Amino acid sequence: MSTPPTDAALVAAARSGSDAAFARIVDRYQGPIRTFLRRLGPYTSDADDLAQETFLTGWTELRGLREPARLKSWLFSIAWRKAKGEARTMARNRQRDHDWQEIRPDCETPETERAIALHQALAQLPPDQRAAVSLCLGDGWTHADAAGVLDMPLGTVKSHVLRGRTRLVEILGVDS
């Protein structure tokens, strides 16, 4: 079985014009990036639009990527910048957020119940804390890597994760 190409190899191929290579980059990171952005905002469709913009910006700025092996962190940094850019809109839509928290689908499985509960709990955290929690607790990033992506001091990220985790446990009513 052939080993999958490394990020650096895919970046090199995409830089030389291979759409197939860029499509593989999209496939490789669409899941984590969409999940990250969905956890930052209330609307899945908005988050997916933002994720598409993230990849489009990634494609445009691919030549500026200094360390191709750090492709994942770089894409997440773009996603975070875009999410912060949307912050004003999100603030304007705070009422919409509130309405959204009231929405409950007709047909719920334990999975969707848990997902909705998590979204509602995350919505109560400040955006920076939400992002740090999403990366470190949701996606298994180290504090140092998350600090790099979010452009925050390491201590701030650690504090965000600790406080965010405590708050989530409290809101969700699970035993820590």
Added chain:
Amino acid sequence: MSQPDPLADFFAADAAPAVDRGFRMAVMEQVARRRLRVELALRSLATLLLFVGVALISPVLQRFAQLLGQDLSQVLLVMLAAGLVAYLGHFWLTRKPVLRLPHLRFF
């Protein structure tokens, strides 16, 4: 033995699908659109620059044509026609243009 994280189940339930073909297609469609726009803009700019260049050197070209005289101009005309026929013949046989604009790929 370490306790499992009680939040892990919540985060796992909330994850987006690992691969969504529709999402990939939407991204690649936007990439194709942006590439087309950039290439159109660059080619338009190149054409504009070419026109400006020709306009700038046209007095020199006109003078050169006058210096060549009518006989040489006719020879040039024949050569031009022969070249055009050869080009069209090659295109007819191979279905590929001999002269090709460089593929502009800046991204």
